Amino acid sequence: MAKTTDFLKSIKELNVTDLAARIKEDELRLKKLEFAHAISPLENPVSIRGLRRDVARLKTELRKKQLGI
Numbered sequence: 001m002a003k004t005t006d007f008l009k010s011i012k013e014l015n016v017t018d019l020a021a022r023i024k025e026d027e028l029r030l031k032k033l034e035f036a037h038a039i040s041p042l043e044n045p046v047s048i049r050g051l052r053r054d055v056a057r058l059k060t061e062l063r064k065k066q067l068g069i
Contacts, residue, residue, distance in 0.1 A: 007054065011061045019062040026055050 014022065030051045037045060 008057065008061075011058060014061075016062065016065050019058055019065065023055060023058045023062065026051060026058065030055060 011019065011022075030048065033042065033048050033051065036042060037048060042048070
């Protein structure tokens with residue numbers, strides 16, 4: 001839980017361009033992980049779920065900033 005709250009605090013400080021760059025970078029990392037997992041099973045497949053959720057959190061924060069909420 002502490003990791004999530006620290007993560008949320010850190011992304012709230014980012015501006016729109018930094019958030020967009022971070023989303024693009026994390027989505028690329030996610031695709032690479034999914035591809036690697038399809039070829040041979042990962043040691044920790046739960047990392048895919050965590051990264052997918054982090055991307056969703058980043059997208060939510062980006063949308064909030066775009067709407068001015």
